[in-house]
Each structure stands twice: as structure tokens, then as C-alpha cells.
Amino acid sequence: MSENELGKKWDRCLADGAVKIGAGLGLGIVLSVVFFKRRTWPISFGLGTGLGMAASNCQNDLRSHYVLHGRVKEQEQ
Amino acid sequence: MLRLSVRVADAAARRRLCQRGPRIILQHSRPYTEGNTGGSAAKIVAAGLVSLGGGIGGTVLYAKWDSQFRTTVEKNVPYSDLLFGLALGPATSLDSTPTKKQLELAQPPSLMLEEANSSKNKAKKVKKAEVPSVTAATTPASNIEEAAAEASHIISAMGEVPSVPAPQDSEAPKEQCEECHQLSPPEMALSSEEPSEPGDVLTAPEEPLKERPAEEVTARIAQQDQADQDTLAFVSDKLEDSLASSATTTLQAIAAQEAALQAILQHTQKLKEAMETEVSAEQRSSHWKDLEDAVCARSRNVEEAGAALVQARASLDSLRAVVESAKDSRVAALRPMVLAAEENLHSMTVDLDRAVDKVQSVESEAKIVSQYSELVNEAKQQFQRELSSITPEIQANWKGLSGTLSVDDLNALIAHAHRRIDQLNREMAEQRVREQVHIEAALEQQKLEDQKALEKAVSLAVEHNLERARLEQERKQVELREVMEAEMRTQLRRQAAAHTDHLRDVLKVQEQELQAEAEEVLSSKMTEQETRYRQLTQEQLDNFTLDMNAAYARLKGMEEAIDSHVIAEEEARKAHQLWLSVEALGYTLRSSSLDSLTRPLEPAAQAIRESCQDEFAVALAAALPEESLQRGVYSEESLRARFNALRSLARRVALVDESHNSLYQYFLSYLQAALLFEERQEAPPAKISSQDLDPFKILSYASYSLEQGDLELAAKLVNQLRGEARRVVQDWLVEARLTLETKQVVSLLSAYANAVGLGTTQAP
Numbered sequence: 037m038s039e040n041e042l043g044k045k046w047d048r049c050l051a052d053g054a055v056k057i058g059a060g061l062g063l064g065i066v067l068s069v070v071f072f073k074r075r076t077w078p079i080s081f082g083l084g085t086g087l088g089m090a091a092s093n094c095q096n097d098l099r100s101h102y103v104l105h106g107r108v109k110e111q112e113q
Numbered sequence: 114m115l116r117l118s119v120r121v122a123d124a125a126a127r128r129r130l131c132q133r134g135p136r137i138i139l140q141h142s143r144p145y146t147e148g149n150t151g152g153s154a155a156k157i158v159a160a161g162l163v164s165l166g167g168g169i170g171g172t173v174l175y176a177k178w179d180s181q182f183r184t185t186v187e188k189n190v191p192y193s194d195l196l197f198g199l200a201l202g203p204a205t206s207l208d209s210t211p212t213k214k215q216l217e218l219a220q221p222p223s224l225m226l227e228e229a230n231s232s233k234n235k236a237k238k239v240k241k242a243e244v245p246s247v248t249a250a251t252t253p254a255s256n257i258e259e260a261a262a263e264a265s266h267i268i269s270a271m272g273e274v275p276s277v278p279a280p281q282d283s284e285a286p287k288e289q290c291e292e293c294h295q296l297s298p299p300e301m302a303l304s305s306e307e308p309s310e311p312g313d314v315l316t317a318p319e320e321p322l323k324e325r326p327a328e329e330v331t332a333r334i335a336q337q338d339q340a341d342q343d344t345l346a347f348v349s350d351k352l353e354d355s356l357a358s359s360a361t362t363t364l365q366a367i368a369a370q371e372a373a374l375q376a377i378l379q380h381t382q383k384l385k386e387a388m389e390t391e392v393s394a395e396q397r398s399s400h401w402k403d404l405e406d407a408v409c410a411r412s413r414n415v416e417e418a419g420a421a422l423v424q425a426r427a428s429l430d431s432l433r434a435v436v437e438s439a440k441d442s443r444v445a446a447l448r449p450m451v452l453a454a455e456e457n458l459h460s461m462t463v464d465l466d467r468a469v470d471k472v473q474s475v476e477s478e479a480k481i482v483s484q485y486s487e488l489v490n491e492a493k494q495q496f497q498r499e500l501s502s503i504t505p506e507i508q509a510n511w512k513g514l515s516g517t518l519s520v521d522d523l524n525a526l527i528a529h530a531h532r533r534i535d536q537l538n539r540e541m542a543e544q545r546v547r548e549q550v551h552i553e554a555a556l557e558q559q560k561l562e563d564q565k566a567l568e569k570a571v572s573l574a575v576e577h578n579l580e581r582a583r584l585e586q587e588r589k590q591v592e593l594r595e596v597m598e599a600e601m602r603t604q605l606r607r608q609a610a611a612h613t614d615h616l617r618d619v620l621k622v623q624e625q626e627l628q629a630e631a632e633e634v635l636s637s638k639m640t641e642q643e644t645r646y647r648q649l650t651q652e653q654l655d656n657f658t659l660d661m662n663a664a665y666a667r668l669k670g671m672e673e674a675i676d677s678h679v680i681a682e683e684e685a686r687k688a689h690q691l692w693l694s695v696e697a698l699g700y701t702l703r704s705s706s707l708d709s710l711t712r713p714l715e716p717a718a719q720a721i722r723e724s725c726q727d728e729f730a731v732a733l734a735a736a737l738p739e740e741s742l743q744r745g746v747y748s749e750e751s752l753r754a755r756f757n758a759l760r761s762l763a764r765r766v767a768l769v770d771e772s773h774n775s776l777y778q779y780f781l782s783y784l785q786a787a788l789l790f791e792e793r794q795e796a797p798p799a800k801i802s803s804q805d806l807d808p809f810k811i812l813s814y815a816s817y818s819l820e821q822g823d824l825e826l827a828a829k830l831v832n833q834l835r836g837e838a839r840r841v842v843q844d845w846l847v848e849a850r851l852t853l854e855t856k857q858v859v860s861l862l863s864a865y866a867n868a869v870g871l872g873t874t875q876a877p
Binding site: 037038039041042091094095098099101102 | 755758759762766769770771774775776779837840841842843844845847
């Protein structure tokens with residue numbers, strides 16, 4: 037149902053956000069832990085990256101309908 | 114005609130005058146037409162009636178005068194015979210010659226009526242009158258010729274039966290016979306008193322010769338034969354009777370004559386004896402007594418003989434008369450009888466005459482003897498007278514006194530005797546002298562007498578000879594006639610044979626002709642009957658065919674009606690089925706709970722498709738959207754409910770569209786949705802332009818419409834949503850569209866089913 041789509045999208049979005057945030061967090065944490073001597077910027081970076089990626093994904097997902105997809109068709113000889 | 118022309122003129126006058134408008138002139142014209150028409154018409158009618166009456170009267174009068182004209186008119190004009198019968202009385206074609214018939218009848222009845230009056234039977238008079246009338250017609254002809262003519266006439270009458278009028282001779286007696294039958298006896302008696310001439314008999318009858326049919330001819334011939342037979346019988350009876358009577362009387366007469374003869378002979382003998390034998394007185398007296406007896410006997414016998422002779426002669430005369438009358442009769446069979454009777458008569462007369470002659474001769478002898486005896490008596494008487502004159506005492510009867518005579522008387526007697534003897538001697542001498550003269554005289558006398566007797570005998574003998582000759586002639590005639598008859602019969606037989614042959618041929622030809630005719634008639638009748646039969650059968654067939662056709666047509670009509678009924682019922686059934694299926698579809702359409710789909714409409718649609726083969730319904734059923742069929746559609750309530758759920762979502766994404774679809778927009782739209790308040794339901798105006806519409810209004814209008822149940826308007830309104838809201842409501846829209854479509858189809862179907870049902874429903 038089309039009305040559920042948005043909800044689904046939001047779910048995905050949220051899920052994805054959560055994942056990405058988590059992943060970012062994790063990565064940040066990891067990075068922070070690993071690479072960046074437990075600074076918080078990688079976590080926030082990671083979090084931010086995660087969030088940003090999630091937001092971007094969410095937006096893309098939400099926008100996906102309106103984006104035109106073109107395909108290259110071979111010209112007929 | 115006149116009236117018509119007058120009416121036309123009147124109409125023309127009216128038309129002309131009507132323009133001026135005067136009624137007076139019209140009223141003037143009316144009596145003009147009425148009066149004149151009546152007068153002239155009455156005149157014409159009167160003239161016509163007068164002429165008609167005159168014509169009829171003239172015809173009747175002329176018919177009364179001329180009967181032939183009458184008969185022609187009666188033949189040609191039907192019912193004129195009734196008119197003539199009324200006016201003139203019945204027409205008889207013989208009315209014109211009544212007197213002639215009476216004249217014809219007058220002569221023959223006069224011959225026979227005197228004879229017939231002696232007979233007692235009056236009924237025979239008619240037949241008798243017939244026969245003489247029959248005979249009178251042909252009296253002039255000779256017997257053989259008339260017989261021949263009669264035979265020829267009979268043959269001709271029989272041979273030409275159809276339409277040849279019989280010849281006059283045979284016609285006239287038939288006419289007369291008819292007249293005999295028609296006339297009553299008193300009329301005949303009346304007519305017999307009129308003297309007539311035989312010449313009138315054979316005048317040609319003026320009335321038209323009516324030919325009688327064969328049966329009448331044969332009847333007449335049979336009647337004639339019967340009449341002949343009757344006359345034959347009658348005449349023969351009469352002849353026999355008279356013959357018998359005359360024979361008896363003649364025999365009686367002859368016997369009487371014989372007796373008389375004998376008596377006379379005896380008497381003469383006695384007389385002679387008495388004269389000659391001079392015997393004794395007693396013998397003499399006995400002689401004289403015998404003589405007297407003989408005289409008495411003789412006289413008696415003679416009287417008797419005379420009476421018997423008279424009677425015999427009378428009967429002979431009557432017999433002769435009968436014979437004569439019978440001779441007049443035309444019947445041939447009588448002739449030998451007549452002849453025999455005549456011969457008998459002749460022989461009887463001859464015998465009678467002979468006997469009479471004998472008697473007469475004997476009488477003459479007796480007369481001589483009596484004369485002699487008379488003379489002797491006279492002499493004796495004289496002698497006695499002389500004696501008595503001489504001797505007066507002696508009485509007359511001196512024979513008885515023979516013993517008492519005196520001498521004187523004896524002397525006187527002797528003297529007288531002597532004188533007498535002398536006288537006688539003298540007389541004898543005288544006689545001797547006169548002997549010659551006397552003898553001559555006697556001879557003369559004798560001659561005379563002989564002559565007379567001879568004449569008489571001669572005449573008698575001549576008569577007898579004549580009679581015999583006549584009888585001989587008659588006999589010869591009869592024989593000849595018989596021979597002729599036989600020959601005639603043979604000729605007639607031959608002719609009859611020829612006639613029969615001819616008749617046979619003619620009959621054969623006729624038979625053939627008649628057969629051909631009859632066959633023709635039969636065949637024509639048969640063909641007629643056949644054609645009629647065929648016609649009848651054809652008619653019957655036609656009628657039957659017509660009936661059959663009619664019945665067939667009716668049957669066909671009934672069948673068609675039934676078929677149409679069936680069809681109609683089928684249609685009705687189909688319509689009902691359609692309706693039912695549509696109802697089922699509708700029910701299926703309604704058969705959903707709040708949030709769920711209806712049942713799939715496929716079965717119902719299938720039912721519809723199966724139930725009716727109607728194109729429209731099938732098309733409509735095919736027009737049902739696939740999803741509705743397979744999956745079912747959402748009911749309005751579910752849609753409504755869904756919309757209510759959708760509304761908030763659509764509110765939330767109201768600002769998001771193609772160009773504005775970032776998250777920020779999402780946030781903004783969410784904010785808007787949280788902050789904006791609109792009417793929950795708002796009645797949409799009649800006209801909406803796209804500028805007026807924003808999602809919130811649209812949604813409120815749609816909500817209102819939905820609440821009102823107007824899914825279509827709601828869908829329309831929702832269709833106005835753009836952007837993400839539209840994307841959000843897309844499914845709902847699709848579902849709404851489906852539902853709407855389905856509903857539309859279903860409504861169409863139901864309307865169609867209703868219409869069809871209405872169409873097929875028969876009003877009671």
C-alpha cells in the first residue's frame with residue numbers, strides 16, 4: 037500500500053540510520069580506539085558520518101521516486 | 114325519366130334563383146313539378162293499361178275463334194293456357210266437328226239398335242255401335258279389298274310408330290271409336306234418330322289427325338278384336354239359337370207335314386176303301402167312323418201342319434233375317450257360320466218345301482179322291498134323293514134300314530136303279546163321246562195345272578237351284594276367301610317376316626344409336642359426376658388444406674407464442690438470473706468487513722458471464738477490473754476508514770513534491786501538519802478551480818464527500834493532490850478507482866439487469 041510506503045521508508049530510514057549511526061559509532065569508536073587514541077572526534081565523526089549517511093540514504097530513499105533514471109539505449113543502425 | 118329531367122331543371126332553376134335568394138320562386142316551382150308529373154304519368158299509365166287490356170282481349174277473342182291459334186299461343190306463351198281456360202273453357206281439338214261425328218254414328222246405330230233393343234244387355238250396345246261404326250266406315254269397299262287395306266293400314270300404323278300419322282281409313286274408325294267411347298248411350302240414341310247418308314261417313318275429318326300412340330293402337334285393335342269376338346259370339350249364338358229354333362220348328366213342321374201327309378193318305382185310303390169296298394153295314398159304319406176319324410185327324414194334322422208351317426216359315430224368315438244381318442257384319446269368321454246357316458236354312462226350306470209339295474200332291478190326290486168320293490157321295494145322295502123322292506118313307510140313313518124294305522120300295526128301287534143304269538149308260542155313252550173332249554179338256558187342264566205346277570216346281574227348283582248356286586257361290590267364295598286368306602296370311606307372314614327383319618335391322622341400328630347416345634349421355638354424366646366429384650374432393654381438399662393451414666398457422670402461431678413465451682420466459686429467467694447474479698455481485702461487493710477486501714468478484718462475474726450471453730452484460734462483466742475479479746475490491750467503509758488514516762499522512766507530507774523532497778521539507782511538512790488546523794469536513798463548493806485547492810482543503814473536501822458517501826468526488830478531489838501526498842494516497846486512489854469502477858460496472862449491470870427485468874416482466 038502506498039501509504040505504508042512512507043512508513044516503511046521511515047522505518048528503513050530509521051533502521052538504516054540506527055545501523056549507520058551504530059556503525060559509525062562503532063567505527064568511530066573503533067577508529068577512535070584504534071587509530072585516534074580514544075578521541076571523541078572519530079566517534080562523533082563516525083556518528084556524524086553514520087548519521088549523515090543515514091540522512092542521505094533516507095533522503096535518497098524518500099526522493100527515490102522523483103529521481104529520473106535514464107538508460108542508454110543503443111542506437112539502431 | 115320525365116321526373117328526373119324536371120328535377121334537374123328544378124335544381125338548375127333553384128341554383129340560378131338561389132343567388133337572388135327568393136324562396137317564393139322555389140315554392141312556385143314545387144307545385145309545378147308535382148302537378149305536371151302526376152298528370153302526364155297518369156296519362157301514360159292509363160294509355161299503357163288500355164293497350165295491354167286491348168291486346169289481351171283481342172288475343173282471347175281470336176283464340177276463341179281459332180283454336181289453332183289458341184294452341185300455338187298456349188305452346189309459346191307459358192301460363193296462357195290457364196288464362197284461356199279461365200276465359201274460354203277447356204280447349205278440345207274435336208270441338209269443331211261434333212255434328213259430323215253424330216252423323217257418322219247415326220247410320221250404323223240405326224242398323225243395329227233395333228236388333229240390340231231386343232237384346233237385354235245395354236252395355237253391349239256401345240260395343241255393338243262400335244262395330245257397326247267400324248263397319249260403316251268401310252262399307253263401300255269390298256270385303257277382300259277392305260281386309261287388305263285394313264291389314265296394310267295396321268302394318269303401316271305399327272311400322273311407323275314414331276311420328277307418321279296413321280292413314281285416314283284406320284284413323285277415322287279410331288276417331289269414331291273414340292267418339293263412341295266419348296258419347297254416352299242417350300246421345301247415341303238421340304243421334305240414331307237422325308237419318309243420315311252414308312256419303313257423309315267418309316268425308317275427310319277437318320280436325321287435325323291426331324296420331325295415337327302404339328299402345329292405343331294395339332288397344333284399339335285389341336278392342337276391335339274383342340268387339341269382333343263379341344259380335345261373333347253374339348251373332349253365332351243368335352244364329353245357333355235361330356238355327357236351332359228354326360230347325361226344331363222346321364222339323365216340327367216337316368213332321369207335322371209328314372203327319373198330315375200320312376193322315377191325308379190314310380184318309381184317302383180310307384176313303385177309297387170306303388168308296389170301293391161295298392161291305393157290310395157295320396164295317397161301313399166303322400169305315401165311315403174311321404173315315405170321319407181320318408177326316409178329323411187329317412184336318413187336325415193339316416191345321417197343325419199349317420200352323421207348324423207358318424211357325425217354321427216365320428222362324429226361317431227370322432233365321433234369314435239374322436243371316437242377312439250377320440252377313441252384313443264384317444267379321445270374317447262369321448262367314449262360314451253364316452254360310453252353314455244359310456245352307457241349313459236352304460236345306461230346311463227345301464225340305465219344308467218338299468214336304469209341303471208332298472203334302473200338296475197328296476192333298477191334290479186326296480182332293481181327287483175326295484172329289485171322287487164327293488161325286489160318289491153326290492151320286493149316292495142323288496140316288497138317295499131319288500129314292501127318297503120315290504120312296505119318301507125311307508129315311509136318309511137307309512143303310513141301317515136294309516132289312517125293312519117293302520116290295521114296292523124294292524121295285525121302285527129297282528126301277529129307279531134301272532133307270533139310273535140307263536141314265537148312266539147314256540151318260541157313259543155321252544161320256545165316251547165327250548171323252549176325247551173331256552180328256553182333251555182334262556189334258557188341257559192337266560197341262561195347265563201341270564204347267565202351273567211345273568212352273569211352280571220350276572220356279573221352286575229354280576229358286577232352290579239359285580239358292581244352291583248362291584250357297585255354292587258363297588261356299589266357293591268362302592273357300593276362295595279362305596284360300597286368299599291363307600295366301601294373304603302367308604304373304605302377310607312374309608311381309609311380317611320382312612317387316613320383322615326390317616324392324617330388327619332398324620332396331621339394331623336404333624339400338625346402336627341409342628346405345629351410343631346412352632353411352633354418350635352416360636359418359637357425359639360420368640364426366641360430369643367425375644368433375645363434380647373432383648371438384649368436391651378438390652373443394653374438400655382445399656377446405657381441408659385451408660383448415661389445415663389455418664390450424665397449422667394457428668399452431669405455428671401458438672408455437673411461436675409459446676416459443677416467444679418461452680423465449681420471453683427465458684429472457685425473463687435470464688434477466689432474473691442476471692439480476693440475481695448482479696445482485697450476487699452487488700452482495701459480494703458489499704460483503705466486506707471494515708478493513709478487508711470483498712470477496713473476489715470472479716465467481717459472481719463468472720456467474721454473470723455464464724448466466725447471460727448478453728453482449729452488454731458480458732462486456733460489462735469483462736469491463737470489471739481484473740483486481741476486483743481476482744482480489745476483490747475495498748468497500749466504501751474500508752476506503753473511508755483508510756482515508757481517515759491516510760488523511761493525516763497526506764497532511765504530513767503535504768509540502769513534499771518533486772522539487773521539494775528533502776528531509777528538511779519533510780520536517781517542514783510535518784511541522785505544517787502539526788500546526789495547521791482545518792475543518793475536518795468541509796462541503797466542497799459546486800465549482801472548484803485548481804488555484805483554490807491545497808491539500809488540506811482537498812482532504813477536508815474529500816473527507817466530507819466520503820462522509821456523504823460520494824467516493825467519486827472524494828477520489829476526484831484526492832486526485833488533485835500533488836507530490837508526495839499523491840504518492841502516499843496513490844494506492845488508496847487506485848483502490849478507490851477500482852472500487853468506483855467496479856461499483857460503476859455493477860451499477861450499470863444492475864441497472865441493465867433491472868431494465869432487462871423490467872422489459873421482460875409481463876404485466877398481468
